[in-house]
Amino acid sequence: MIDCGSSSNTTLGNLVYVSDSTSSTILSTPENVLATTTMNSISRIYQTARVFVGDTSYTFRIQRQGRHWIRLHFFPFVYQSYNMSSASFSVTTQQFVLLDNFNVNSGTLLKEFSVNITTNDLVLRFVPSGNSFAFLNALEVVSVPDELITNDATPNPVGNFQGLSRQALETVHRVNMGGPLITSSNDTLGRTWVPDQPFLRNANLVQAVSNVQAVNYVPGGPTSVIAPNNVYGTAAEMRPANVTNSNFNVTWEFDVVPGFDYLIRFHFCDIVSTALNQLLFNVYIFTQLVVGNLDLSSKTSNLAAPYYVDYIVTVSDMRRLTVSIGPSAGADPNAILNGLEVMKMNNSRGSLDGGPFVPSPPKSKSQKKVGLVVGIVVGLVVLIAVALIVVMMRRRQRLRSHHSKTWVPFMMNGGGNSLSMGSKYSNGTIGSTATNLGYRVPFVALQEATNNFNESLVIGVGGFGKVYRGVLADGTKIAAKRGNPQSSQGLAEFRTEIEMLSQFRHRHLVSLIGYCDERNEMILIYEYMENGTLKSHLYGSEFPSLDWKQRLEICIGSARGLHYLHTGSSKAVIHRDVKSANILLDENLMAKVADFGLSKAGPEIDQTHVSTAVKGSFGYLDPEYFRRQQLTEKSDVYSFGVVLFEVICARPVIDPSLPREMVNLGEWAMKWQRSGKLGEIIDPNIVGKVRPDSLRKFGETAEKCLAEYGVDRPSMADVLWNLEYALQLQEAANQGDPYENSTNQIGEISPLVNNANFVETGANFEEFSAIDDLSGTSMSKVFSQLVKAEGR
Structure with a gap:
């Protein structure tokens, strides 16, 4: 335990922090800068700091190899010319990057890492970024008991994870549910457990319970090393007054950094039951069930016996992690959680903070002399190797050039004729005879494009597998969707996607x-969409909120894509998985419909539907299709209607943490829409920024899409027209044009939009000037605005 920058040792309670000035053998720094502050309101270990103006390292002799905590204490203050809040630096061990381009703006901060040390020394290295500097107030290196982190865990959703001992971990959150703050002085391992109230989504749904004396550490179960008595002896319990005849979950939300795996540890101890087998409940990560019908007494055979379970979850594109507990079906409505730990795991580059691994510590002068000799020898070897590589690359380039001329196009229906590229129509489409898009790309080319499928390049995870960002040799940015061999979606979806696109x-x-x-391998390569999914712009990510015009334009673009699928060839194509996660946005926020693995050719001319097994995503699924297993284009219309409500409300379509009547967005929003009060549940980010007529037209359109029977729903052409009109009402009002209250004319305007090219051709719409909109606004004004760029 080191008090950095202090001239003497510091005692806090029964802990002694040793001055790094008196232990010169562990510190290697190019310049000694010892900083102090006169602020007495903070702990004494934060009143001094050591400033690192160059590459600096602390070296610790490890007496017993194994997992150790590394705790870094920071408090930025101004000392002479050093304003520590502007410092930027990296911190590494021999194997891992702990912090990369890190800075602390204000307040005291503790960063805790857990690293398995397999050498006799731990070298902790501080490297300033660019012309900046680094600093540190205090440092702890503490041995971790072997039982605390075992080598395996259960990843979400299935299977066992082996190799935790090789992972570096960062403690992101350590929470005492239903209990008070537990400081390091009250935990035998020096851990800090914070109360859960700031993380609760709805604090009214839980009550804090405490029965510390009842905690019963049974042989073979967790000990107080796993978590102290004050964690297992307190709990957050569903509030009895609120759970009778109700169906809801208690949810906690935690900030996380996307692009990493996280180890989630749940701590349970049934201190609320009076007999065995009374408590039966479910546990969720995000909205996915990870433990169903959990009966703690069956796990421990005792009351009030501690129990914990570990799960590993990948957070690919969201900055919020949610965990929930809720009653099991048919059981008494109750659930508890005693504690939770969220630990970030290092990525494939050995980093906990996004940066690449920087391996070696600074060298001494003697090491530099030896390095010079070795460098000369190695240099000669490298020179020879480079010459050989150049020869090999030239040969490989010639082979590639030849191979690029012989890539085999995917043969539709298992073989036959490969189709040649057709001409591009004026409406921006290429007909079905213009299809030679699906070329085989060599696996080695994708390995190079994605840095051997580096986990840091994962931009999404779906049922088929992970999606990686990459750049081909010619500079083309791509998104590569790599099939997971264990995925339930396989060859059929792979072929369907290629055939459809x-x-x-x-x-x-x-x-x-x-x-x-x-x-x-089954890998699909798409154009890269810089702005990700529509879903990520609505909730659950770091993207800024979209304004109302942007949302309308995205809905319009998506509707155009679906309209073309339904009408662009002799037989309609039904997407079957329309949802906000399958609407992607390019650098200009232009919407494109994606993921055609579940798509299905529509009915023949003399048929009304296609009979097929039900597939899709819950929350978006057409109930009529679900009941009758009869698929039509109107099933896509229903799903798109749910997307419209998702756009206006900016919340998940299924959220089991909410009260029962709010869980399903489609049902909940329809009640508000039918009562004429949709404006009361819209996204707070756009409240006051949506014109009443535009909102009314939008809500009516979504309502029509969600009609119970497909025959009562509009076509995508009708939906598209109404969305264009909603945009026009918004823009006309913003431009100061007169407007009247609108009513929904879906079904009555279809003669104007039966032409598949209605919105695509950009034709002059003045020919409709004699037609008046039934809401009072001149149709000539509407259509004349639609031909303008800003109106589209």
């Missing part, structure tokens, strides 16, 4: 660049 080309459909089926 090879038939269609449209500016509002994501383009397929190629595919790879080498080495038992």
Whole structure:
């Protein structure tokens, strides 16, 4: 335990922090800068700091190899010319990056890491970024008991994870549910446990319970090393007054950094039951069930016996992690949680903070002399190796050049003719005869493009597998969707995606660049969409909120893509998985419909539907299709209607943490829409910024889409027209044009939009000037605005 920058040792309670000035053997720094502050309101270990103007390292002799905590204490203050709040630096061990381009703006901060040390020394290295500097107030290196982190865990959703001992961990959150703050002085391992109230989504749904004396550490179970008595002896319990005849979950939300795996540890201890088998409940991570019908007494065979379970979850594109507890079906409505730990795991580059691993500590002068000799020898070897590599690369380039001319296009229906590229129509589409888009791409080319499928390049995870960002050799940015061998979605979806996207080309459909089926791989390569999914812009990510016009334009673009699918060829194509996560946005926020793995050719001319097994995503699924297993284009219309409510309300379509009547967004929003009060539940970010007529038209359109029977729903052409009109009402009002209250004319305006090219051709709409909109606004004004760029 080190008090950095102090001239003498510091005692806090029964802990002694040793001055790093008196232990010169562990510190290697190019310059000694010892900083102090006169602030007495903070702990004494924060009143001094050591400033590092260059590459600096602390070296600790490890008496017993194994997992150790590394705790870094920071408090930025101004000392002479050093304003520590502007410091930027990295911190590494021999194996891992702990912090990268790190800075502390204000307040005291403790960063805790857990690293398995397999050498006799721990070298902790501080490297300033650019012309900046680094600083540190205090440092702890503490041995971790072997039982605390075992080598395996249960990843979400299935299977066992082996290799935790090789992972570096960062403590992101350590929470005492239903209990008070537990400081390091009250935990035998020096841990801090914070209360859970700031993380509760709805604090009214829980009550804090305490029965510390009842905690019963049974043989073979967790000990107080796993968590102290004050964690297992307190709990957050569902509030009895609020759970009778109700169905809801208690949810906690935690800030996390996307792009990493997280180890989630749940701590349980049944201190509320009076007999065995009374408590039966479910546990969720995000909205996914990870422990169903959990009966703690069956796990421990005792009351009030501690129990914990570990899960590993990948957080790919969200900055909020949610965990929930709720009653099991048919059981008494109750659930508890005693404690929770959220620990970030290092990525494939050995980093806990995004930066690449920086391996070696600073060298001494003697090491530099030896390094010079070694460097000369190695240099000669490298020179020879480079020459050989150049020869090999030239040969490989010639082979690639030849191979690029022989890539085999995907043969539709298992073989036959490969189709040639057709001409582009004026409306931005390429007909189904213009299909040679699905080319086989060599696996090695995708390995190079994605840095061997580096986990840091994962931009999404779905049922088919992970999606990686990459750049091909010619500079083309791509998104590579790599099939997971364990996925339930397999070869059929892989072929469907290629066949569908090879038939269609449209500016509002994501383009397929190629595919790879080498080495038992199933990889689809798409154009890269810089702004991710529509869902990520609505909630659960770091993206800024969209304004109302942007939301309308995204809905319009998506509707155009779906309208083209339904009408662009002799037989309609039904997407079957329309949702906000399958609407992608390019650098200009232009919407493109994606993920055609579940798509299905529509009915023949003499048929009304296609009979098929039900597939899709809960919350978006057409109830009529679900009941009758009869698929039509109107099933996509229903799903799109849910997306419209998702756009206006900016919340998940299924959220089991909410009261029962609010869980399903479609049902909940429809009640407000039918009562004429949709404006009361819209996204707070756009409240007061949506014109009443535009909102009314939008809500009526969504309501029509969610009609119980498909025959009562509008076509996508009708939906598209009404969304264009909602945008026009918004813009006309913003431009100061007169407007009247609108009513929904879906179904009555379809003669104007039966032409598949209605919105695509950009034709002059003045020919409709004689037609008056039934809401009172001149149709000539509407259509004349639609031909303008800003109106589209």
